[in-house]
Amino acid sequence: MTGERILIVDDNRPNTRLLHFILADEGHEVRTAHDAADALAVLQEFTPRLILMDLQMPGMDGLTLTRKLKADPATRDILVIAVTAYAMKGDEDKALAAGCDGYISKPIDTQALPRLVSDCIGRSDARGSGIA
């Protein structure tokens, strides 16, 4: 599954570059944002299918941003996968409770990432078409 529009939100530049490279290499159309305000600005003119969301960011954190997006009818349908260095017990539950559709802990597996992304989109499509 390629050619999806994907937004990466992460305040750590090397990490945004890494994710950007992997996904762009797979043929996705990728944009990046470095904090919540930046992300909201990008969303004004770019509607992604999926967001890879870092949780720990200055200003508004990723969980709050996810809740905000999931509460807004305009952005509710965008899939959100938390990509975070919070990998302790309970962190995944916290992310899913905030409305994230998936959870990936850092360090990420560069080979598995494209598959995780397409799985998430595939599951969502299946739900949308009523097959599941």
Next chain:
Amino acid sequence: MTDRQHPAAPSGPAPGVPRPVRTPLRWRFGDWPLRAKVAVVLGIALLFPLLATLSSEVQKNKVVEDLGAALGARADQLCGSLDLFHRGYQSAAARLARSPVVVACCEADGPEAARLFPELRAMLDLQPMGGGDIRGAGILDLSGKVLFATEAALIGSDLSAHAWVRDALVGAPVVSDVHLAEPAVGQVPTIAYAAPVLAADGRVLGLAAYWVRASTLWELARNGNGLAGPGSFAVVLDRHGIRVADTFSEELAPRPAGELDPATVEALVAEQRFHRRTRELLAAVQPMPVPFAAARSELPDRGVFRGYAPVNGKWNYGVARRLQAVPWTVFTMLPEDSVVAAIAAIGRDRTVFACLILIVAGIVGALFSALVLRPIRSLSRATAALAAGDLGARVPGGRSDELGMLGATFNAMAGQIQAQDAALRTARDELDRRVQERTADLARTTDALRESEQSLATTLDSIGDAVIATDLEGRVVRMNPVAEAMTGWPMAHARGRPLPEVFRILNEETREPVESPVDRVLREGVVVGLANHTALLARDGRERPIADSGAPIRSAQGAIRGVVLVFRDQTEERLAEQERARSHGLQLESHRVQAASRLKSEFLANMSHELRTPLNAIIGFAQLLHDERIKPGRPEFKDALGDILSSGRHLLQLINDVLDLSKVEAGMMQFRPEPVDLSLLVAEVLGILRTLVADKGLVVDFHVDLDLVGVELDAARFKQLLYNFVSNAIKFTPESGRIQVRVLSQPDTSVFRLEVEDSGIGIAPEDLPRLFTEFQQLDAGAGKRHGGTGLGLALTKRLVEAQGGSVGVASVPGEGSTFHAMLPRRSRAGRPMPALIAPAAAGARGPHVLVVDDNDRDQAVLVRTLSDAGYTVDAAATGAQAVAMCAVRAYDAITLDMLLPDMSGMDVLAAIRAGVGHRDVPVIVVTVVTERGAVAGYAVHDLLPKPLDGDALLQSLGRAGLVPLRPGKVLVVDDDAGSRNLVSASLTRLGYGVVCAPGGAEGLAACAAETPLAVILDLLMPGMNGFQFLDRFRELAACRRVPVIVWSAKDLTPEEGERLRAGVQAVLSKDGTLHGSVVEELRALLAPARAAGAALAVGGTQAVGSGAAS
């Protein structure tokens, strides 16, 4: 005895004689009847129309003045356009006269000239000047005969009678007056613009002329009709007073504006100005409303004149202005009536307005009188009634003005009088009633007393506490049943016995008897609350804890009659209290454990997060590189490596910080105090950070108090502290901000204070407490996250506190923050250490160069370029600094910026050359002023432009014979290939030769082959370790004085530290120091004399670039 002075007679009237009443002045305004006052006010109002009339006269003069200005502006404007008109044609005529064809035509004979006609005609046709304004052009010979004209009919005719022809042939360009053209070409009013045709040698050959229709002047003048006001107009007269243009007539014929004198008339007739009609036209005077004489005067009066004009049949105001190109005069005028009418209208309006005011004032006066007088009369009536005894008299109310208030006040006063009268009656009645009540009370009290005694007995019997009453001698008078039980004495037996016989009170802890409460009450006469933790010892020897208190029993007069003591059995309470305390302690302990565990897991979670974040980039990119998804050569390849490198460095910093933190926590951190020079340490840290500073264009000042000598502390930890403070300040200070580092002595001489002040974004007060806590990076306002591990400040705090100091911060959001640390001047850990042995590698230092530049960035570039090339470098930011530095050291070369803040470059140069040892020093001027002339007369080795080309500078120094010395090689002994390669690569880049050895034995072999310049040594190596190597190395005669830097991950025991310090120049820990710092340290060691140069700058402002001197 002298006679008493008789007192002077009293000057006032004798007592008893009434003083004469001073009658008030009869004609005081305040005493006048209201009617008279109103009349005076109305009279003053009447003055207004009078004043209005007077002021309209003043206004009129002002209007005339303004009018003069407006007319003058219009006249100036018209003069301007006419001058432009004349000058345009004058210069056209001059151009024509200079054209080669025209000159040729004048020089040629008749037939030859005729051959030039087609060319002339073509040229003049090709030069259409001003469209239809030009009637024609022509060339005249010296006799005034027309050689050539665009109007063929004119060719050959003699124009020598005209004054303008005569004037032009004398050799001057001429503008003619308006005249009628030759009959052959129709008698058109014309102006001729003539210019002499000159031969190459300056002879006059003839003249060239343009004839222009005078009708154009009329059009020019008419364009501005009415501009200076309604009905305004303009007239233009020539030098004789003949009208050449106006703004009102269609007639284009020139007419005299006044009677001409006969001589002028004759001259004009002779000139045939208007051909045969000249005399007739000059006689047809058309008088103009202008001072005719003004047109013929040298310079007309610029003021306003007034004159009658038949043209509009009115009197007019006007002004006169003279043209510049020709002596013509422009008059602009405005009919007087349009001005006067406006002024009259103003006067009329004022009179009407004043009358209206008068009428309104009359009505207001009448109303006022009615409104004021009526209420006053009613007030007066009411006052009379009140005085007569009618307490109910009132003034009708309903008004809210002053009179209303007066009425209300009167009513209130009358009411009060009435109320007081009523109150007096009531008080009398009340007094009677109270006397009766008191009598009844007294009877009741007697009964109550009896009942009270009864109830006291009952109360004492039923009360739960022990109550014992004594007399003044402390003998028992009364006990209640509880007291009987507690003391073990029946009341009947105890009565009359002294208290100590009945019971004793002990201090529970000391077992000592406490002072009897009775004694205290009797002595102090007040209620005594005795301390707790007392016990009562009963007759049967039983002891129980009590709370006790005592109070004096007083008679009704206040005299003490005895003492009452109350004891409460505390046995139960004491048990409950102990239980409570135990459970509270358990609870506290449990909270503490929980909090500690929560902090621990929070720390772990944060740690995990902070470690995983850089690892994500490292592992991710490494995986991509490993899988060859990013291939060498692609642009991403270098980016990926850069990200791995920066994330790796970040990780290392994090790990170092965490290790330091845990060492401090565990009390394992060892401090090695040694005597230090604080200015050198500060300069060193600023040197490390100078790239960051330069990147953001910040200004960094530092100041170290001069009396801070003999400070002993752990230099590495001090640098770490300062590094954290300054790098923090750099992060949060916007571009071109300012950072100040101050090291200050304190009144308490056992400590000193380090301050780092920035002009950054500041910190909100609520964030200050979090600042020194782990993983609490504050957000910057713009949401930008700043680099750093989030541990720096927390670590700093722990380190400083572990050394017996303290840290703090003060901040104003938006203005900046000041971080400070208070440190002991003699650190408490350990004894002072011997200073490092002086390095002996003096032969290794390169030529010493002084860089003088006030620009931080340029200075940094110069210092870096030179020190990288192997020169020893000092830097100065001001001329004074440079001169001072030259006074203490002989430099091999100097680079000099010409634009310094305090002295000119040339003055600096002169001052340096005047000093000892620098008379012939090569000076390389590096400046934006690149003209050689700027340094003329001064002996300058070279002149290099900014921005600086580093190679050019090095070549220039080479030409001066100053080549950096790099003999020998640096030996790197380390079993870790990665470390070897890193150091080796950095050294090679700096121009050092490098020999690498993977172990001690190989290292020694290399030394035997060639004595190294310096050694960088690891300690933990298989086979021969670093210590063994060092012992053997120092035994080699040639290597005894070679500097050695130990760079190792090994934690040193004090003995090992001691051992190393005796034999090496620096010990750097691998987990605290990157290889770049090792190289810096090496360079510093190989250039030992530089340190003193940096010390010179202490106490003043020092540019950061000189930090490199560390």
